[in-house]
Amino acid sequence: MVNTQVHLCGLTLDNPVIPASGTFGYGREFAELYDLDILGSISFKGTTPEERGGNPLPRIAECPQGMLNSVGLQNPGLEEVCTRELKELAKIYHKPVIANISGFSVEDYVTCARAMDREEQVGIIEVNISCPNVHNGGMAFGTDPASAAEVTKAVRRVTDKPVFMKLSPNVTDIAEIARACEAAGADGLSLINTLLGMRIDIQRRQPVLANKMGGYSGPAIFPVAVRMVYQAARAVRIPIIGMGGISTAEDVIEMMMAGATAVQVGAANLVDPFACPNIIETLPTLMEKLNIRNLEEIIGVIE
Amino acid sequence: MVNTQVHLCGLTLDNPVIPASGTFGYGREFAELYDLDILGSISFKGTTPEERGGNPLPRIAECPQGMLNSVGLQNPGLEEVCTRELKELAKIYHKPVIANISGFSVEDYVTCARAMDREEQVGIIEVNISCPNVHNGGMAFGTDPASAAEVTKAVRRVTDKPVFMKLSPNVTDIAEIARACEAAGADGLSLINTLLGMRIDIQRRQPVLANKMGGYSGPAIFPVAVRMVYQAARAVRIPIIGMGGISTAEDVIEMMMAGATAVQVGAANLVDPFACPNIIETLPTLMEKLNIRNLEEIIGVIE
């Protein structure tokens, strides 16, 4: 018998597989297909203080082994999420969840973190800093160590729950950002968010996305994600939730060997709604094949 | 009849399709398969002042729709390239070529540029600044605007040939680097070089590459390349050679609409040695289908 448990800042996950924020809504669509309680946790759709309608359509473009999205953080806003979505989520999922929060100013993050701090089911607050900082020329918080640290500190101050900073891969030096977040008090890191990409409709001579550029996710970004998780893991001592292109149990093992304690599965849920259950089902067999008894023993084995 | 000609700093290319440096050697292997003179130009393997053996094996890892390489700039060194390889190349290719040069210090680049300046067949000098600067903590020249500008200026000073700076995609802000190179006197830009990636052999619990990390190329990086070419093209007025994941005539059109005047085809040559001739053959038909008379009319049509 193999052991798939992993520990994340005091939480014990039955397995490391977590649907990624924005690719699982609040679980409702998937709960019709399988029992969500098999999941290690769930990172629900990014919450902002106010409701957001998101970007104009089209928001989706196909890529080789991946996709672009420019959903633009559409969500019903903090209040609605807390009063309605989380109540519904509690009915279909019975373990701690990960509250993914977003914002366009430090105050936005603080507002969301404060509210999520009061939500019993929230086990971890995951702070998406790939968003543009409206007070800093629109440069994403996650692309500047100082801004990343500022958000980390501010959020850290208003909650007792573990704070995971979710890093953008669109940076020169991921280790530098990782260290800045750790130094500012982050309990863990989530990475990677989507790579910035663009596709053009050559017939219409226009970008496919109304928003021109969008976030690239799916298997195509996996080698970049493994590299960044590896680099970040070697730069900090706090745990890492690794993601980017994971779609098989093999990918989970590879990401954990690179340094991740748990993983998130994003785009894969969209093209195969059974991606997570399939991975969770395959994991023990694969562990046996690879002579892994306790999944935690492989975290960061790569030197 | 459609016109596939493009103009690049005084050079007229019969078509925009150029094999990318490092994926075509000095053309010999391909000359056995087809007449190289159909190509718009050729960017030959990166030259360093001294011979380089490159990195230990394995140097190649497979990825979803792409590959990692850690060849490590293996090349016979400047003297051998000029006295032997270019003489051989001149026998099998009869148009101006692109001299890709690399280095680990500004002097390295200058040495190579000086020598290439004297080579009659060299039409453009393409300066690969993805290499680590040994005098600056190993940080790649191409990840820092000041270093990129310094190399640009130094090379610009020692040659009359057009200088194209070849940019690394592993940066937060490609537009900033592009502007720095333009301001320092670059005649054009080539982008993108490979994305830094990593794969792990989960059976052996080791990185697949002996060098751990390597450069990701192939269709998987295409959406990132299109985005960066678009961003760079809007940031500068000098022409751009676009590359990264191109393998079809459609990709060529998309990259040109994003802002490229010509394109390079890299990894595709390796898995399909006829990639370039196939693209060149398909291009006119595709242009007709898309109502493009002169290929140059689509350069940067995307706003």
Add this chain to the structure above:
Amino acid sequence: MKQQYLTVRSVTEIQKNIYKMKLSGNCTEISAPGQFINIRLAGFYLRRPISIASWDAASLTIVFRTVGAGTEALSRVEPGTSLDVLMPLGNGFDLTKGGSSPLLIGGGIGLPPVYGLARAMVQEGMTPRVIAGFNTKNDVILTKDFNFLGIEPVITTMDGSEGLRGTVTDAAANADTGYVYACGPEPMLKAVYDICGDGQFSFEARMACGFGACMGCSCKTKYGYKRICKDGPVLQKEEIIW
């Protein structure tokens, strides 16, 4: 919604670049015309959404136009092949709202779900009227299928090469447009919207999941944001914002 496998029974080119494909498998969950299936194709990351044109308990038919590499590949799938599909998706049309003889308007490749709707209505004893608009006579599809239901569609072509010359709204000018069911390109939907009293409109959007998880297809309506894939593709006239 389920993930399941359907077996391709036949693929027929019914017009230049337009194919009818019959598939067999469990179709008992399909609940309304206008629903669609999302098809996984080898070599493509995203699934391809295609409307159900007609169905029974153990089979369904789709009709599609080849517009890109995905639909090209679909047209070349061999009979006997198993296709991984998510189905049924979307809300579909509500038959109960338009009276016993509503007007159905389909444009181009938007006609297949309109055919499915007409078929379901006839099965319910209703007598739908149908206007079918195309660019030219080489695009005209499904006429015989409608005839088989006892319906004589009014055909319009932009160039007048078959049926009336002009748009579907030209053809609808003298008809009762009190309640209209419409599916077709967006400019057509808008034109129909402008002339009808009330009705239902089926929309398209680029989709990632097709089952409501990603917000990739969400658009604003008078009743809040709706996901074309899950809360649509059929929207009621009253809620549409152009």
Add this chain to the structure above:
Amino acid sequence: MKQQYLTVRSVTEIQKNIYKMKLSGNCTEISAPGQFINIRLAGFYLRRPISIASWDAASLTIVFRTVGAGTEALSRVEPGTSLDVLMPLGNGFDLTKGGSSPLLIGGGIGLPPVYGLARAMVQEGMTPRVIAGFNTKNDVILTKDFNFLGIEPVITTMDGSEGLRGTVTDAAANADTGYVYACGPEPMLKAVYDICGDGQFSFEARMACGFGACMGCSCKTKYGYKRICKDGPVLQKEEIIW
């Protein structure tokens, strides 16, 4: 080297996880045993290099072990399928250097090219001696094929479950090892290198192109850098640096 299509004629599992595949097509360019082909497989970016085990003008045979997703997929290719291959690749063995009765040593899945070499030698009237090493009797392959050439290979297994117990070099201890041709895992090659007078050694490397363009497989030899794919896979003893 050419890019061409070979048609799969048959795929047989000759041992657990080891397959023999016969392919037909123009094989007239193959010039030496030890050359290989590079096979494109749907769904995989890089081609898979596999040695030619034997060939004639219009067909060739490969023998491969399923070690990952690519070789798994190859083992499931249906007869009749066309495979896109680059061939012939590499230098192959030089038959002329080892006298009339050289020693051939193959280890595990390195045996197929050794078989091809033995076959070519027999055709030239030579009388090669063969040592074939495996982990266990369930890995033993090609014995009958050698017998058919009139050769009785000395079989060794690490666990002694078939033939002699031990390594190929154990088995070679009493043989004339003046000139050896070897193909197998690198530790085996090294062991053979250490006990033989002279010889030729066939290497493996992760490859991108397989035809000399990318330097992905280049390694240092006493005579400068060599590309395993183009200047190899067979290296002469005198040039090898471990």
